[in-house]
Amino acid sequence: FTPPRRHHALPHTHLTMVSTSPSQTTSTPHDIVRVDLADGRDYPIYIGSNFSDDETSEMLRRHIHGKRVLIVTNERIAPMYLKKYQDLIEGEGMRVDSVILPDGEEYKTWEVMSTILDKALELGLDRKSTFVALGGGVIGDMVGFASAIYQRGVNFIQIPTTVMAMVDSSVGGKTGVNHPLGKNMIGAFHQPQCVFIDTSVLVTLPDRELKSGLSEVVKYGLIRDAPFFEWQEENMDKLLRRDAEATRYAIKRSCENKAEVVQADEKEAGMRATLNLGHTFGHAIENGSGYGYWLHGEGVSIGTVMAARMSERMGWIESGLRERIVRILEKADLPVKLPKDSPMTVETFNKLMSLDKKVADGQLRLILLKGELGSCVFTGDFDVDALQATIEEFVKDIRA
Numbered sequence: 001f002t003p004p005r006r007h008h009a010l011p012h013t014h015l016t017m018v019s020t021s022p023s024q025t026t027s028t029p030h031d032i033v034r035v036d037l038a039d040g041r042d043y044p045i046y047i048g049s050n051f052s053d054d055e056t057s058e059m060l061r062r063h064i065h066g067k068r069v070l071i072v073t074n075e076r077i078a079p080m081y082l083k084k085y086q087d088l089i090e091g092e093g094m095r096v097d098s099v100i101l102p103d104g105e106e107y108k109t110w111e112v113m114s115t116i117l118d119k120a121l122e123l124g125l126d127r128k129s130t131f132v133a134l135g136g137g138v139i140g141d142m143v144g145f146a147s148a149i150y151q152r153g154v155n156f157i158q159i160p161t162t163v164m165a166m167v168d169s170s171v172g173g174k175t176g177v178n179h180p181l182g183k184n185m186i187g188a189f190h191q192p193q194c195v196f197i198d199t200s201v202l203v204t205l206p207d208r209e210l211k212s213g214l215s216e217v218v219k220y221g222l223i224r225d226a227p228f229f230e231w232q233e234e235n236m237d238k239l240l241r242r243d244a245e246a247t248r249y250a251i252k253r254s255c256e257n258k259a260e261v262v263q264a265d266e267k268e269a270g271m272r273a274t275l276n277l278g279h280t281f282g283h284a285i286e287n288g289s290g291y292g293y294w295l296h297g298e299g300v301s302i303g304t305v306m307a308a309r310m311s312e313r314m315g316w317i318e319s320g321l322r323e324r325i326v327r328i329l330e331k332a333d334l335p336v337k338l339p340k341d342s343p344m345t346v347e348t349f350n351k352l353m354s355l356d357k358k359v360a361d362g363q364l365r366l367i368l369l370k371g372e373l374g375s376c377v378f379t380g381d382f383d384v385d386a387l388q389a390t391i392e393e394f395v396k397d398i399r400a
């Protein structure tokens with residue numbers, strides 16, 4: 001893994017998509033994973049590749065109940081995909097407007113999010129309007145939040161365009177923006193009407209962003225799906241080569257895992273917090289290094305190794321499991337430690353982690369691995385010395 005530069009050029013990548021789903025005569029083969037929620041809020045996640053225009057149009061319009069739509073995307077994605085989706089949703093009395101936001105985690109702010117609200121008001125959008133998030137996790141989180149608070153809530157649809165968004169952020173209704181004092185600190189739970197995943201858009205996704213998404217794929221294996229982790233150990237190289245069948249399987253299995261967790265604990269009373277494995281460390285690294293320096297999945301990757309090391313220190317997992325975790329993340333070409341020029345200090349970790357959303361009554365709670373592969377705990381009952389020793393070890397490594 002090569003540490004990032006602040007402005008990286010986007011390479012153009014090409015791949016051949018081969019669909020391996022059972023063939024159907026009437027529609028492009030696709031999977032549907034359902035998120036079953038109470039009060040009629042359940043929704044489908046459509047997963048396919050190269051959907052025809054007619055199918056795309058029909059599937060999206062099925063979930064739009066009014067006559068006004070606002071597609072929100074960013075400066076990088078707009079030239080590639082905005083017109084296509086605008087054209088496919090428009091027509092039959094439907095008016096589609098758009099907002100184009102600046103690109104990057106550093107723009108995941110209240111100020112930028114509120115420009116969506118400004119535009120919606122200027123356009124006179126009413127409560128039957130639907131917002132569409134066309135982009136990665138940054139766009140999805142901000143549009144979801146804007147739709148949660150616009151006129152006290154309007155419908156929204158997720159069209160994820162990164163691996164990160166396809167395997168994680170578009171599903172489950174966590175929406176929000178960052179604050180200088182902490183990541184995703186301002187937000188709301190607000191579920192989409194549907195998630196429309198057409199993996200063919202990944203053809204333009206740079207490798208670095210692809211790998212970042214794989215970090216959350218590894219997470220599902222570690223917290224609850226050992227067979228999926230073992231599958232990843234066998235197939236990581238295929239995911240890196242963008243093999244269509246492997247990619248599609250990883251997205252589907254990730255969505256199934258996420259849907260099961262969200263269904264069981266939509267608002268994070270307990271179990272949902274396990275989706276935060278590595279995130280308390282990772283969010284501190286993202287914020288402490290300056291939003292936008294690390295991609296989310298990169299911070300989570302280092303954070304996952306820190307959580308594993310802390311678990312190992314407490315005797316909760318065998319060292320062999322920690323080594324396996326480091327191996328798979330390295331195989332995914334993700335960072336497993338802080339780079340030499342990292343500004344992170346013990347104090348920065350402690351300060352930022354003390355503001356984590358899982359802190360309750362002043363007590364930090366963490367997701368730690370315990371027992372065999374696929375098992376974890378969400379707990380405040382851990383050895384504080386093991387936490388401090390872990391932070392010191394990772395910080396010392398960059399100063400060595």
Ligand SMILES: NC(=O)c1ccc[n+]([C@@H]2O[C@H](COP(=O)([O-])OP(=O)(O)OC[C@H]3O[C@@H](n4cnc5c(N)ncnc54)[C@H](O)[C@@H]3O)[C@@H](O)[C@H]2O)c1
Nearest residue numbers: 076136137138161162164165168169174201204205209296
């Ligand atoms: N709500 C949740 O449950 C949840 C889960 C995971 C992550 N997140 C959030 O998601 C964000 C990270 O998401 P991300 O990794 O998708 O980052 P991102 O949205 O910044 O996208 C990464 C980069 O890829 C570009 N891009 C997107 N799609 C593209 C495409 N098809 N072709 C070419 N370029 C494309 C984007 O413009 C951006 O430059 C973080 O803010 C994180 O906190 C939220």
Ligand SMILES: O=C(O)C(=O)C[C@@H](O)[C@H](O)[C@H](O)COP(=O)(O)O
Nearest residue numbers: 168172174183184272275276279357
């Ligand atoms: O959906 C969830 O729940 C998650 O925790 C998924 C995480 O991958 C994601 O990064 C999430 O945004 C982090 O949530 P937060 O509550 O720690 O901000």
Ligand SMILES: [Zn+2]
Nearest residue numbers: 216279296300
């Ligand atoms: Zn995450």
